[in-house]
Amino acid sequence: MVETLPVGRFQLQQQRLELKRWVPAFLSSHKTLFTVLWIAAFGSVFLWQRNIVGAGFSIFGKAGPDRPMPNTRPLAFNLTDFGGVGDGVTVNTAAFERAVLAISKLGKSGGAQLNVPPGKWLTAPFNLTSNMTLFLAEDAEILGLEDEKQWPLMPPLPSYGYGREHHGPRYGSLIHGQYLKNVVITGHNGTINGQGQSWWKKYRQKLLNYTRGPLVQIMWSSDIVISNITLLDSPFWTFHPYDCKNVTVRNVTILAPVFEAPNTDGIDPDSCEDVVIEDCYISVGDDAIAIKSGWDQYGIAYGRPSRNIFIRNLIVRSMVSAGVSIGSEMSGGISNVTVENLLVWSSRRAVRIKTAAGRGGYVKHITYRNLTFDNARVGIVIKTDYNEHPDNDFNPKALPVLEDISFTGIHGQGVRVPVRIHGSEDIPIRNVTFRDMSVGLTYKKKHIFQCAFVQGRVIGTIFPAPCENLDRYDEEERLVKRSASQNITDIDYTV
Numbered sequence: 001m002v003e004t005l006p007v008g009r010f011q012l013q014q015q016r017l018e019l020k021r022w023v024p025a026f027l028s029s030h031k032t033l034f035t036v037l038w039i040a041a042f043g044s045v046f047l048w049q050r051n052i053v054g055a056g057f058s059i060f061g062k063a064g065p066d067r068p069m070p071n072t073r074p075l076a077f078n079l080t081d082f083g084g085v086g087d088g089v090t091v092n093t094a095a096f097e098r099a100v101l102a103i104s105k106l107g108k109s110g111g112a113q114l115n116v117p118p119g120k121w122l123t124a125p126f127n128l129t130s131n132m133t134l135f136l137a138e139d140a141e142i143l144g145l146e147d148e149k150q151w152p153l154m155p156p157l158p159s160y161g162y163g164r165e166h167h168g169p170r171y172g173s174l175i176h177g178q179y180l181k182n183v184v185i186t187g188h189n190g191t192i193n194g195q196g197q198s199w200w201k202k203y204r205q206k207l208l209n210y211t212r213g214p215l216v217q218i219m220w221s222s223d224i225v226i227s228n229i230t231l232l233d234s235p236f237w238t239f240h241p242y243d244c245k246n247v248t249v250r251n252v253t254i255l256a257p258v259f260e261a262p263n264t265d266g267i268d269p270d271s272c273e274d275v276v277i278e279d280c281y282i283s284v285g286d287d288a289i290a291i292k293s294g295w296d297q298y299g300i301a302y303g304r305p306s307r308n309i310f311i312r313n314l315i316v317r318s319m320v321s322a323g324v325s326i327g328s329e330m331s332g333g334i335s336n337v338t339v340e341n342l343l344v345w346s347s348r349r350a351v352r353i354k355t356a357a358g359r360g361g362y363v364k365h366i367t368y369r370n371l372t373f374d375n376a377r378v379g380i381v382i383k384t385d386y387n388e389h390p391d392n393d394f395n396p397k398a399l400p401v402l403e404d405i406s407f408t409g410i411h412g413q414g415v416r417v418p419v420r421i422h423g424s425e426d427i428p429i430r431n432v433t434f435r436d437m438s439v440g441l442t443y444k445k446k447h448i449f450q451c452a453f454v455q456g457r458v459i460g461t462i463f464p465a466p467c468e469n470l471d472r473y474d475e476e477e478r479l480v481k482r483s484a485s486q487n488i489t490d491i492d493y494t495v
Contacts, residue, residue, distance in 0.1 A: 174192070212236035
């Protein structure tokens with residue numbers, strides 16, 4: 001089933017039927033309080049969708065169209081004050097630019113809030129300014145122009161060396177900001193719509209000469225908050241904070257078709273630190289979340305890690321990639337990441353770490369806790385041969401380090417391969433821990449807990465039975481059996 005929200009009546013009926021099939025099976029396999037709470041959370045997705053079909057989902061509850069917009073700054077303006085017209089036809093780029101210019105002059109007095117009233121506000125890309133709140137009213141929708149000639153070109157990201165899809169410049173984002181501080185994008189669940197369909201079509205037809213732009217990109221900035229909005233149909237990655245500090249994403253819905261919407265990652269923290277992503281629903285055409293820190297020799301030279309990232313209370317879906325990924329662009333290093341209270345449903349992979357020789361860098365101190373997989377082809381993936389490089393000048397001897405990765409409280413049903421940890425002689429995976437794992441299977445044969453060149457331990461009893469590479473400990477963390485087979489290879493991609 002291809003899911004695209006807002007949905008039509010037929011799609012809504014199909015989703016309700018899917019929920020009815022899902023709940024009894026899930027209840028029969030998990031009887032803990034935590035699981036019951038997750039069932040309620042999963043059911044809330046369909047309440048979100050029903051509200052979107054009606055008059056818009058609201059994190060604060062249903063309200064009428066005249067709902068007042070709160071003031072979060074000393075001053076507040078409406079886009080109409082600057083000539084904006086929300087008819088879906090008039091181009092409002094100049095109105096946004098005039099509003100941002102006016103707010104940029106108010107920084108010393110605390111900045112200002114720009115209210116986007118109900119309506120469809122067509123615009124080319126525009127920049128934000130510091131000490132600004134962009135507030136989208138209920139039924140407000142910012143629409144990106146589909147003509148790529150109206151999207152400015154920008155230099156490649158310094159930690160990538162090239163545009164991600166083409167050498168040379170890249171398209172900017174619909175909403176952009178650089179060297180900013182204290183910026184908020186929020187609302188009563190208004191929508192920022194990239195109208196990505198034309199971009200995806202041109203990409204598949206190889207009609208674009210530059211890398212597509214994100215929907216929202218904030219670079220070299222701090223104290224950024226995105227909350228209580230919907231991000232829809234990005235041309236490329238949806239929200240891309242780059243080399244930022246203190247970023248919060250809360251109560252955000254991110255949507256794109258699960259097929260035929262290439263590279264529409266949901267949230268991609270890139271060389272960022274002190275990030276919180278919580279209470280979100282993400283269903284897109286690539287990774288729901290992908291943590292990055294630069295690409296091969298360019299990322300090594302740039303040298304900005306992603307660290308101190310906390311992801312919690314999410315429901316995500318990715319039919320072509322993974323729910324939460326780390327890498328593969330991780331050359332600046334990624335550490336101190338916690339992913340907890342995550343439900344991944346109807347996805348190709350649930351959580352994944354991916355890297356390769358030439359990346360350098362490290363992935364370490366990663367904690368996964370309280371994860372639920374529902375109908376995921378592969379549950380946990382660590383892959384060390386993701387051989388995609390910006391050019392041929394990378395150093396194949398720049399080997400990444402992967403260590404100190406733990407998985408606790410892993411549950412689910414309808415999973416074909418629960419674990420696939422694929423290290424290599426050059427890139428072994430060290431100190432991996434599994435504890436409290438019980439995953440219902442769809443493929444009841446051997447080779448479903450797959451390992452190669454991995455060292456770690458299993459504490460207590462888990463299901464399915466772990467690979468022979470891992471040491472066994474009892475519930476009191478006393479050694480039961482030391483593995484003599486850490487380098488055994490039991491990887492089978494045909495399963």
